[in-house]
Amino acid sequence: MTQDIQFITRTKSLIDNLKSVCANYGLGNDGNEYKIITQVFLYKFLNDKFRYEVRQVRPELLETDNFLKALQDLSADEYNFLLALIDVNAPRLKAHHLISYLHNKQNEGDFAKLLDDTLREISIDNADIFSVKSSTGTKTKLFDELSQFITDPSKRDTFCKALINKLFEFSFEEVFNQKYDFFATIFEYLIKDYNSNSGGVYAEYYTPHAVARIMAQILVPATVSGVKCYDPAAGSGTLLMSLAHQIGEQNCSIYSEDRSQKSSNMLRLNLVLNNLTHSIPNIIETNTISDPYYLDTKFDYIVSNPPFKLDFSGFSADLGKDSFKERFFAGVPKVPKTKKESMAIYLMFIQHIMHSLSTTGKGAIVVPTGFVTAQSGIEKKIRERLIEKGWLRGVISMPSNIFASTSTNVSVVFIDKEADTEHIVLLDASKLGETIKDDKNQRTVLTPAEEAKIIENFNNKISEENLSVVVSKADIAAKNYSFSAGQYFEVKIEYVDITAKEFKAKMVGYETNLNALFAEGNLLDIAIQNQLKGLRYE
Known part of the structure; x- marks a missing residue:
């Protein structure tokens, strides 16, 4: 339970950090902010899910100091064999799709284009598993070109770098073998x-x-x-x-x-x-x-x-x-x-x-x-x-x-x-x-x-x-x-047994109270009539 709470706290912090990036670039409460947040969140999840699935079938790849390099060193046949081993519903990523790869490329030019191209490739490679269809059969893409939401082209590189830096800070991998009930709280x-x-x-x-x-x-x-x-x-x-x-x-x-x-x-x-x-x-x-x-x-x-x-x-x-x-x-x-x-x-x-x-x-x-x-x-x-x-x-x-x-x-x-x-x-x-x-x-x-x-x-x-x-x-x-x-509820009426003497006493009491109320009403009627007689038109 403590681990779950810690994970939820850290994940909420990631969401807050992504929202902060959007706000810093003029997209706070913008109509496109939810697209950026959810798509970046999805990219992070797919990245970590791929790493987790690789760990299940080839743990030695993740035991190295540099998983990215270990993946890059695989031959085409070795890479395809790896994909054949992991769960059929898991994402399929290449080495240059990983967050760690993008994080290492931040000092190079056209970073916004690199991120957009990466997300486009992931969309194409994983369309059969992750795309949503319309009634006509048309498939939606997983990701938009996120940099295009920044209208000033000169700010797109730094915006995309800021997003990647936030994604690099922690991993979902530690909880993939647990039940996901706590994700309801995160999603809300x-x-x-x-x-x-x-x-x-x-x-x-x-x-x-x-x-x-x-x-x-x-x-x-x-x-x-x-x-x-x-x-x-x-x-x-x-x-x-x-x-x-x-x-x-x-x-x-x-x-x-x-x-x-x-x-x-x-x-x-x-x-x-x-x-x-x-x-x-x-x-x-x-x-x-x-x-x-x-x-x-x-x-x-x-x-x-x-x-x-x-x-x-x-x-x-x-x-x-x-x-x-x-x-x-x-x-x-x-x-x-x-x-x-x-x-x-x-x-x-x-x-x-x-x-x-x-x-x-x-x-x-x-x-x-x-x-x-x-x-x-x-x-x-x-x-x-x-x-x-x-x-x-x-x-x-x-x-x-x-x-x-x-x-x-x-x-x-x-x-x-x-x-x-x-x-x-x-x-x-x-x-x-x-x-x-x-x-x-x-x-x-x-x-x-x-x-x-x-x-x-x-x-x-x-x-x-x-x-x-x-x-x-x-x-x-x-x-x-x-x-x-x-x-359909039963209507219950409570009955109380009383003697004739008690009944008579109750009736006398009711009658006395009514007479008192009637007398008070008569006095009020007289007072109102006297007030009306005193009114004058001037």
């Missing part, structure tokens, strides 16, 4: 300053870890292997990472879609950090609702925190056509005359997820809590379908402000094609949690004990007063398909 720290970009918000990338853990541990209470996991609005992949950790990275493949290029790049980095490099080819940059890449693929597990409201009026009319009706069985929200940005796009994601589950598939979706009680419309049609099909496993209503970026109350709907329809768990966690200050916002944080209680009650189908209730599909149908736990 890495992106926390990129709160907005062209109208996007931080919620686009981040789901609270407590919510992610609860979803994963409820979805996967037992050991599974060889499964496909999917998020149709993945963001940075927090939900997918928690799910993969719960299953075991080696036991699952990750699939995702998201229309945001920034999200796709963040997710790629998160997969690399979390030992899920083998799933990078499954990241697709596309509009999941109108142009899904995985339309005909069925998944074992689906997790999602989709955008709740978004203007999708530009393609909503197409979604009502016959070719979309099987997927969007409950319909498409109407385009409002004003406030088109309030269109409930999350309803389209719920329907898409239901369509994408395998015959034994399981899913967990974050929704606005209003969804669970809406009396009509698309919301109710979806709830009816879940009950009629016997797919609802349960619902958890989360505390207010559990998302720092929104005050919207949220619930998590759990879908299971093999659900026990006589024991559906509805849990109201709205009164749990502790309020903390998160920058300028108030946020509710669940304690570890509360997380454990939620998971235990849900997985073991435990009814607990004012927290959880177990109901049948017939019970839910009788309540107009409400998924709100509060509507």
Whole structure:
């Protein structure tokens, strides 16, 4: 644990140092800063991951005083044999791609061009493993030409040198043989300053870890292997990472879609950090609702925190056509005359997820809590379908402000094609949690004990007063398909036995109090009338 804390501290220091370099060259809080930080961070990780993989198969190369020279001294055949030995999902670097090589070249001219050329070569050599695809099959490159973000050509060399010097200061290698759970903290720290970009918000990338853990541990209470996991609005992949950790990275493949290029790049980095490099080819940059890449693929597990409201009026009319009706069985929200940005796009994601589950598939979706009680419309049609099909496993209503970026109350709907329809768990966690200050916002944080209680009650189908209730599909149908736990809690009326004498005394007391209040009211009426009589117009 101490080693983990030290590593996290040092890694956060690296991120701060890279941000400082950007700020010194006029790129602090610039729209391109996140690209520089994440791409340089990725380059550092690939460099150290390559060294680590070489150490596993040829430890003598790293036992030398100069690994760079030892690699340079290999013949072409020896180098190719080395690549054949290391993990197929590991990066493939040449000697002149290493940070140590660039660090040694700082006194030579055109350093910015050298760095850009190096990153371009790494992109080409590793495209099959690390590139993100669009729905058309086009692959994105790993790295931009970082020097081009500096508008003054005379400063590009020194800018690139400053970046390399920061990368040279420590190594990731010491933790590659550990579980990567602590990378969640690092990744959150890495992106926390990129709160907005062209109208996007931080919620686009981040789901609270407590919510992610609860979803994963409820979805996967037992050991599974060889499964496909999917998020149709993945963001940075927090939900997918928690799910993969719960299953075991080696036991699952990750699939995702998201229309945001920034999200796709963040997710790629998160997969690399979390030992899920083998799933990078499954990241697709596309509009999941109108142009899904995985339309005909069925998944074992689906997790999602989709955008709740978004203007999708530009393609909503197409979604009502016959070719979309099987997927969007409950319909498409109407385009409002004003406030088109309030269109409930999350309803389209719920329907898409239901369509994408395998015959034994399981899913967990974050929704606005209003969804669970809406009396009509698309919301109710979806709830009816879940009950009629016997797919609802349960619902958890989360505390207010559990998302720092929104005050919207949220619930998590759990879908299971093999659900026990006589024991559906509805849990109201709205009164749990502790309020903390998160920058300028108030946020509710669940304690570890509360997380454990939620998971235990849900997985073991435990009814607990004012927290959880177990109901049948017939019970839910009788309540107009409400998924709100509060509507099923038993209303208790406490009865107290009293004698006739005690009852009479209580009634006399009530009568005396009422008479006193009436008398006081009469006096006030008289006082008000006297005040009105004294008013004069002048």
